[in-house]
Amino acid sequence: xxLYQTKLSKLPGTDYHEIYKTAENFYEGIRSNKKRxxxxxxxxxxxxxxxxxxFWRHLHEKNVWERERRLKFLxxxxxxxxxxxxxxxxxxxxxxxxxxxxxxGGITSIGEVFVVQVKESKKSGQKWxxxxxxxxxxxxxx
Numbered sequence: 321x322x323l324y325q326t327k328l329s330k331l332p333g334t335d336y337h338e339i340y341k342t343a344e345n346f347y348e349g350i351r352s353n354k355k356r357x358x359x360x361x362x363x364x365x366x367x368x369x370x371x372x373x374x375f376w377r378h379l380h381e382k383n384v385w386e387r388e389r390r391l392k393f394l395x396x397x398x399x400x401x402x403x404x405x406x407x408x409x410x411x412x413x414x415x416x417x418x419x420x421x422x423x424x425g426g427i428t429s430i431g432e433v434f435v436v437q438v439k440e441s442k443k444s445g446q447k448w449x450x451x452x453x454x455x456x457x458x459x460x461x462x
Contacts, residue, residue: 322406374448397452
């Protein structure tokens with residue numbers, strides 16, 4: 321998998337509430353420009369829309385530690401989806417054969433590696449930003 325080098329670093333913050341507030345403000349900036357469902361346009365998919373709501377639903381299924389870990393990478397994930405032309409890893413969803421999963425790799429400006437996952441419905445052709453997570457293992461200090 322090719323890795324896209326972002327110009328941004330992950331969102332700042334030391335606890336979940338601080339990171340959540342920053343991420344929510346970042347997301348609100350995107351959402352306020354759209355009339356209906358928030359989306360971004362992706363260069364890799366030929367400027368097709370990638371809808372963002374599924375990310376929040378998926379995020380709230382996780383525990384607080386995992387939410388904090390993933391939210392820190394929201395802004396770099398959006399930059400990657402908007403600007404990257406790097407080829408992703410493509411996987412057919414084993415649980416639902418009518419979905420295709422795209423996994424994009426990226427590196428933040430300070431060298432942290434992360435993965436962004438996009439789901440595409442074969443029936444409608446709609447694409448949804450599902451998840452972002454760092455590849456590095458959890459540190460033993462927690």
